[in-house]
Amino acid sequence: MATPISPPAEPAAPDFRDDLAADTRLLGDHVEACEKLTAGLPPRRERSAAQRETAARADAAARRARHLFLDLHSRRVHDELTDGGSRQVRLDELAFTAADRFPGLVPTRAQIAADRQLPQAEKSGGEIDQGIFFAHLLDRRDTGAHLLDSMLAPTTRALGLLPEFRRTGHVDLGQAVVRRDGCVAEVTICNPHVLNAEDDAVVEALETAVDLALLDDAVSVGVLRGAVLSHRRYSGRRAFGAGINLTDLYTGRIGFVDFMLRRETGYIRKLVHGLNVGSGHRLLDLPSGKPWVGAVETFAIGGATQVALVLDRVIAASDAYFSLPALTEGIVPGVANMRLGRVVGRRMAQRLIFFGEQVAADSPEALALCDEVVAPEAMDAAVAAAADRLSDPAVPANRRMMHLAEESDDLFRTYMSRYALEQSARMHRPDVVAKLERTWIHRRRPGAGARQADAQHRPDLS
Known part of the structure; x- marks a missing residue:
């Protein structure tokens, strides 16, 4: 033996x-x-x-x-x-x-x-x-x-592009476009072949675009929206975003530092607090925040709903919906676990995160996720009206005080410390890979895409 x-x-x-x-x-x-x-x-x-x-x-x-x-x-x-x-x-x-x-x-x-x-x-x-x-x-x-x-400092890329943006009011970053019209800078997420899902390159482009809007003194208000889609099912329609690109996560192209941490501490936090240019005096280092309007069209899934939580005014098209299918993906949905309950209440937060509940924009429940619901054809006018209202010079000081009361730097820092441990481990857990693999294989079976989308409240990207 x-x-x-x-x-x-x-x-x-x-x-x-x-x-x-x-x-x-x-x-x-x-x-x-x-x-x-x-x-x-x-x-x-x-x-x-x-x-x-x-x-x-x-x-x-x-x-x-x-x-x-x-x-x-x-x-x-x-x-x-x-x-x-x-x-x-x-x-x-x-x-x-x-x-x-x-x-x-x-x-x-x-x-x-x-x-x-x-x-x-x-x-x-x-x-x-x-x-x-x-x-x-x-x-x-x-x-x-x-x-x-x-991480609140402007990126090197943004500083290099700032003279061009100030001169022309337009910069095309590939995965995002920023365009100034009067005092409003519109940042458009451009990843249309995957329903404006986010990946490492999109996060980098969005941070650069947000930096440009914040750095330009001619800009008082930012608008965030998704590009018109090229996907066959949604051709000609805008979508706010489909969240993290799960295909890229499965194939190993989503980075923990370049996506998971940079996204939360970079462009999303800059949407909340603005830039920190660092004068050397703590009280003088008030980030130069500006108000932001979100235009939610067609859907805001996963990470897109996370972004909507930090915007100052969210306008949703009546045929759009919100979802946050964290358990379907198997990972932690960014800082949503900290912010969502404050916005929609603990019970609804659990229904969204644990049970993948989908919230139609024209339902009563959506009033906790957006401020105004309009017909799709009325979106542009509603967004423009909201931006005009938020351009009032008294808005920045008031929003700074609101954010101080709602989400202190220490609260965010403590959350991100634990998030770094939890998310880095979750990305490499066998159940996450198994869920991604089942989705990956299923989407490649003929006719399976629609069933997968319906089951998970996430559109088919194939």
């Missing part, structure tokens, strides 16, 4: 001593030892139960060490990466610089690039380690506030 092979021994936990340089070396050595346990294993889907258990134990051991290291050193790590908080560093740069300076703490740029070539089911899970990193930085009030303030 063959003697059972014992699984390889798990490396002993590092004995950190509160010395950053020495503990960095200990962390790197420990993570390297953990990685050796999985170095010879086959790809994830080909592993036996015993091999999966070995990999899970090695990953868990490395992650416990990262948590312990950051418990001791998150402030010093942040100071090292930002020159003592004197530099504003965006999320991606912060993560990749941390990988270079603190080996084993987070995946390197090359490791993330390699993961991006794999479907979600085959990824290494390195994004979970990025989640741990940002969770610890956000958990501290000082480092978290600096990180969030840094």
Whole structure:
């Protein structure tokens, strides 16, 4: 009878001593030892139960060490990466610089690039380690506030395009277009072949467009709407958005940092608070927020409903609907879990998130999600009237005070700390991949698209 092979021994936990340089070396050595346990294993889907258990134990051991290291050193790590908080560093740069300076703490740029070539089911899970990193930085009030303030700074791309926008009043960013008409800047989401769903490139384009609207002193009000669709079922109609591009998530093209974190701390938070140009004095660093009108046409699904929650005036076409099918996707719906209950009440929030309830714009329940419902042909006039009303100079100060009362910086920071842990882990859970795979396969069966759309309240993108 063959003697059972014992699984390889798990490396002993590092004995950190509160010395950053020495503990960095200990962390790197420990993570390297953990990685050796999985170095010879086959790809994830080909592993036996015993091999999966070995990999899970090695990953868990490395992650416990990262948590312990950051418990001791998150402030010093942040100071090292930002020159003592004197530099504003965006999320991606912060993560990749941390990988270079603190080996084993987070995946390197090359490791993330390699993961991006794999479907979600085959990824290494390195994004979970990025989640741990940002969770610890956000958990501290000082480092978290600096990180969030840094993400409210205008992007380099927007600053480069600002002279053109001021001169012409129009910039086409590919996945978004921003156009100024009088004092109103209209930002249009342009991903029509997938129903204006969001992906990494859309998030980047939207942040740039929002920055331009906020940077231009001639603009008093922003309008956010979706482009006219090219999809055969909705040809000629605008749609506010179909949420996250689930096909891209399944195929591994949605990034944790570039989508999940950047979206919430970048363009969506800028819609709420505006830009922070950083004068160096906390009381003078009031973000330059402007009011925003949302034009919800055809549907606002998932992430599009999340965006609608932060806008100052939401106009919906009478034939549109809202939905937030979080359980169908298996991931956390951004900051909706924090904001939705305040807007619609706890019970309705649970019906939307847990049960995928679809809310027609012309139903009584939709009054909690939008401010005005008009016939589709009356949308342009209603949006223009709302923008005119919100251009009053007293609006910015009043909306700043409302946001301060409703959603403090500390509340948002604390939520995002936990969100970083939860969402990075959810993206790599087997049930999420299984749900995406079932949807992916089902949509490729002849005639299945309409049934899938009806079942999930999400239009077929095939």
